[in-house]
Amino acid sequence: MRGKVTEIVKPAVQLRNVSKSFGGNVALSPLSLTIKRGETVALVGPSGSGKTTLLNIMATIIKPDRGEVIIDGVPSQNLKPGRELSRKVGIIHQQLDLVDQLPVIHNVLAGRLGEWGICRSLLSLMIPQDKELAFKALNRVGLIDKSHQRTSRLSGGEQQRVALARLLVQRPQAVLADEPVSSLDPARAEDLLAMLTDLVREENQTLIASLHAVKYARRYFSRIVALRQGRVFFDRPVSDVSDDDLARLYDLKEDADAQALL
Amino acid sequence: MKGDTTGKIVAISGMSITKTSIILALVLITASWGFILTSEGASLSEYFSAGNLYHTKKFLASMFGLDGGKPAFFSAESWSNALKLTYETLKMSVMAIGFTGIGMLLTVIPASRSAADGSITLRSTWYGWLVFGLIRLLYIFSRAVPELVWAMIIIFVFKPGILPGAVALALHNFGILGKLCAEVVEDLDWQPIRALRSSGAGTVQILTYGILPAVTPKFITFLLYRWEVIIRTTIVVGFVGAGGLGQQFRLSMSWFQYTEITLLLICYFLLVVGSDMVSGLLRRITQ
Amino acid sequence: MHRPFYETHNRAILSVLLVTAFIWSLFSVEWGGNLFHDGGIVTILQIVKAMFNPDLSPRLLKLALVSSWRTLAYAVAGMTLAVIIAFLLGTLASGILVEGRWSRRFSAGLFRALLGFMRAVHELVWAWLFVAAAGLSPFAAIFALAIPYGGTLGRILADIINDVPPEPVRALRAAGAGRVQVLFYGYLPMAMADMVSYVMYRFECAIRSAAIMSFVGLGGLGYQIQISLADLKYNEVWTFIFFLIGLVVLVDLWSMRLRRGLVS
Numbered sequence: 001m002r003g004k005v006t007e008i009v010k011p012a013v014q015l016r017n018v019s020k021s022f023g024g025n026v027a028l029s030p031l032s033l034t035i036k037r038g039e040t041v042a043l044v045g046p047s048g049s050g051k052t053t054l055l056n057i058m059a060t061i062i063k064p065d066r067g068e069v070i071i072d073g074v075p076s077q078n079l080k081p082g083r084e085l086s087r088k089v090g091i092i093h094q095q096l097d098l099v100d101q102l103p104v105i106h107n108v109l110a111g112r113l114g115e116w117g118i119c120r121s122l123l124s125l126m127i128p129q130d131k132e133l134a135f136k137a138l139n140r141v142g143l144i145d146k147s148h149q150r151t152s153r154l155s156g157g158e159q160q161r162v163a164l165a166r167l168l169v170q171r172p173q174a175v176l177a178d179e180p181v182s183s184l185d186p187a188r189a190e191d192l193l194a195m196l197t198d199l200v201r202e203e204n205q206t207l208i209a210s211l212h213a214v215k216y217a218r219r220y221f222s223r224i225v226a227l228r229q230g231r232v233f234f235d236r237p238v239s240d241v242s243d244d245d246l247a248r249l250y251d252l253k254e255d256a257d258a259q260a261l262l
Numbered sequence: 263m264k265g266d267t268t269g270k271i272v273a274i275s276g277m278s279i280t281k282t283s284i285i286l287a288l289v290l291i292t293a294s295w296g297f298i299l300t301s302e303g304a305s306l307s308e309y310f311s312a313g314n315l316y317h318t319k320k321f322l323a324s325m326f327g328l329d330g331g332k333p334a335f336f337s338a339e340s341w342s343n344a345l346k347l348t349y350e351t352l353k354m355s356v357m358a359i360g361f362t363g364i365g366m367l368l369t370v371i372p373a374s375r376s377a378a379d380g381s382i383t384l385r386s387t388w389y390g391w392l393v394f395g396l397i398r399l400l401y402i403f404s405r406a407v408p409e410l411v412w413a414m415i416i417i418f419v420f421k422p423g424i425l426p427g428a429v430a431l432a433l434h435n436f437g438i439l440g441k442l443c444a445e446v447v448e449d450l451d452w453q454p455i456r457a458l459r460s461s462g463a464g465t466v467q468i469l470t471y472g473i474l475p476a477v478t479p480k481f482i483t484f485l486l487y488r489w490e491v492i493i494r495t496t497i498v499v500g501f502v503g504a505g506g507l508g509q510q511f512r513l514s515m516s517w518f519q520y521t522e523i524t525l526l527l528i529c530y531f532l533l534v535v536g537s538d539m540v541s542g543l544l545r546r547i548t549q
Numbered sequence: 550m551h552r553p554f555y556e557t558h559n560r561a562i563l564s565v566l567l568v569t570a571f572i573w574s575l576f577s578v579e580w581g582g583n584l585f586h587d588g589g590i591v592t593i594l595q596i597v598k599a600m601f602n603p604d605l606s607p608r609l610l611k612l613a614l615v616s617s618w619r620t621l622a623y624a625v626a627g628m629t630l631a632v633i634i635a636f637l638l639g640t641l642a643s644g645i646l647v648e649g650r651w652s653r654r655f656s657a658g659l660f661r662a663l664l665g666f667m668r669a670v671h672e673l674v675w676a677w678l679f680v681a682a683a684g685l686s687p688f689a690a691i692f693a694l695a696i697p698y699g700g701t702l703g704r705i706l707a708d709i710i711n712d713v714p715p716e717p718v719r720a721l722r723a724a725g726a727g728r729v730q731v732l733f734y735g736y737l738p739m740a741m742a743d744m745v746s747y748v749m750y751r752f753e754c755a756i757r758s759a760a761i762m763s764f765v766g767l768g769g770l771g772y773q774i775q776i777s778l779a780d781l782k783y784n785e786v787w788t789f790i791f792f793l794i795g796l797v798v799l800v801d802l803w804s805m806r807l808r809r810g811l812v813s
């Protein structure tokens with residue numbers, strides 16, 4: 001029981017006064033945020049508000065200019081890239097970032113590279129290793145029959161699911177997703193979000209996803225963090241977010257706009 | 263028997279070109295190395311034996327002038343001679359690329375599919391296609407024969423000097439440059455040219471207004487790129503008596519003047535590096 | 550379709566410069582009757598006539614076939630080594646195997662310079678150096694081919710790797726892959742198609758280079774051409790040249806089909 005308690009006390013991701021600018025262009029003003037283990041957080045905000053930048057900082061892909069990033073209790077600069085980091089956070093990007101030229105199965109198994117040594121990963125290119133794991137993940141996302149196709153031949157939605165399968169194989173404590181459903185039709189988008197949130201809850205992982213469609217945020221997530229011009233505009237449990245908040249976030253003037261978005 | 267072979271052919275043609283290529287490459291590699299290591303009697307252990315090591319050491323020592331006597335690269339006279347040869351070699355390369363360029367410009371338009379199919383001349387004729395085929399054959403012929411073989415033939419006709427070297431280099435590079443440039447013409451964006459034509463421009467106007475400005479940067483890039491290659495090869499055509507650094511290199515080799523060779527190699531290296539830099543600079547200007 | 554004047558301007562200046570250089574080079578030749586050997590014109594006519602009448606006797610055809618195989622075998626052997634060299638030095642020259650901006654620059658600079666040196670010197674000069682240093686051996690020819698070809702291919706590989714889109718690579722790193730793993734799971738698969746077409750193109754060149762290794766005593770088509778020329782048997786010369794052309798065309802066709810297959 002005691003172990004459980006300390007675990008809850010240690011946040012999954014914590015940002016303290018993090019700021020980042022590109023050239024003279026401020027992407028994030030000093031910003032602090034704490035995300036507990038097991039939360040599902042939707043990151044919303046207008047285009048250019050800093051969602052991608054924030055996720056990349058949490059994934060330690062880019063370094064903040066100032067401030068501290070603490071992942072599972074460890075300052076990010078003390079995390080070794082490679083195995084240690086890949087167990088803590090995994091990220092799916094807006095533009096997927098799969099290796100087009102590889103067969104699907106190797107793109108999925110790339111999630112194991114942190115666990116494998118060099119020899120094993122080379123061998124795997126000829127004789128796929130941990131095959132059952134990859135098949136289980138592909139089965140879960142419904143792509144089992146495409147496992148040996150070239151990734152570039154898959155549709156955008158299918159590729160999104162391959163990226164998801166990679167995360168399933170990687171099993172990081174925190175899953176970061178940058179607009180995971182932006183290129184899907186509404187039905188597929190709901191499927192994927194349902195799948196993603198279910199998986200994360202099953203494994204007691206943490207999910208932080210940026211979204212453009214607020215209605216999805218309301219339906220599938222437990223907490224909404226809204227960014228505007230690099231600052232936190234509001235940060236509440238889903239139940240406390242009102243339509244008015246959202247209208248102000250996006251500067252909606254016309255009722256018609258609001259209707260379309262919400 | 264017959265059914266069997268057709269079956270195989272079908273199997274091969276049914277296989278993707280990538281797979282066929284991998285198999286073919288593996289077969290070629292195995293057969294080649296097998297042939298060289300057995301029939302040709304190549305032995306690595308023999309090649310890297312103590313005896314050979316001794317020879318190599320001796321050779322390197324004599325190249326650096328460590329075996330007595332005054333090394334050529336410390337003699338002002340040798341330097342001035344070598345630099346003169348370098349200068350000549352440079353001229354040979356410029357002449358060669360000049361001949362190549364002229365040959366290419368004269369043939370490139372009829373050698374492009376676009377000319378034969380009437381995109382430029384406004385009509386497609388059987389003799390257009392004939393000329394196209396003939397020039398393309400000429401290109402293949404010209405580029406398949408190495409410069410050195412061209413030089414060996416040319417040297418029967420010309421007296422030794424830089425002219426036969428330049429001609430030999432040009433004969434080989436003509437085919438390469440021609441093919442590259444003909445493809446540039448074929449890959450042109452024909453939209454603006456069709457617009458020109460519909461506004462009543464004739465063949466000459468289409469050439470000077472539509473095609474020339476569009477192809478010039480690429481042509482110059484390719485010309486400079488081939489010039490870099492030619493510079494490296496000038497020394498080789500010199501071996502058969504076509505003048506320049508190469509000719510002297512061969513003479514020094516046969517007289518065992520190894521320090522002289524070192525000096526020539528230094529000059530050759532400077533020439534190559536220098537021309538790469540000049541060509542890079544000129545290329546940047548065109549872009 | 551208006552082009553601003555200055556844009557065509559520097560190209561015009563450059564063209565004039567190039568033409569001037571060419572004319573300057575022409576002045577170094579003493580143009581006059583003294584350019585040709587006595588009987589040179591007669592010889593060239595004989596050579597051209599022989600072209601339409603190559604020696605097709607069974608003995609010579611067999612010899613040509615064997616010589617073609619030898620030339621091909623050496624080209625393949627040289628290319629095998631060249632590809633290995635290019636893979637090792639090219640990845641080092643791309644700088645992706647080391648961490649940190651400065652060590653990356655250092656690695657790239659050092660290995661790019663090495664590759665540049667390897668390809669600055671023509672393969673025949675390398676061959677000559679090898680033969681002079683360690684005597685005649687098939688390895689002299691193979692190494693001489695492999696060094697400059699390895700240099701060229703290595704630089705191209707480094708360039709292709711540096712041009713690969715960075716996002717998939719970053720994603721692999723985020724998934725926990727180390728530098729070497731990223732090389733095999735990211736960079737190499739993405740560079741493969743371009744690299745294969747370039748290797749095929751260089752393979753065609755390697756056949757010509759293998760043929761002229763006759764100058765350091767290697768058998769093959771070049772050697773036969775040299776002998777027949779020395780004996781003034783022009784009909785035989787053309788037979789061998791046609792075999793060389795055939796070889797080059799075959800490789801060209803193969804590489805064209807393969808390239809088309811890779812694109813689709």
Ligand SMILES: Nc1ncnc2c1ncn2[C@@H]1O[C@H](COP(=O)(O)OP(=O)(O)OP(=O)(O)O)[C@@H](O)[C@H]1O
Nearest residue numbers: 022025026027045046047048049050051052053054
């Ligand atoms: N690599 C970069 N170089 C320069 N500026 C950048 C870079 N990345 C982001 N920015 C700038 O930082 C700001 C925030 O960008 P970011 O990509 O985080 O926004 P976003 O909320 O993800 O937008 P979107 O919803 O359009 O994806 C923008 O003004 C953007 O122009």
Ligand SMILES: [Mg+2]
Nearest residue numbers: 051052053094
């Ligand atoms: Mg974004």
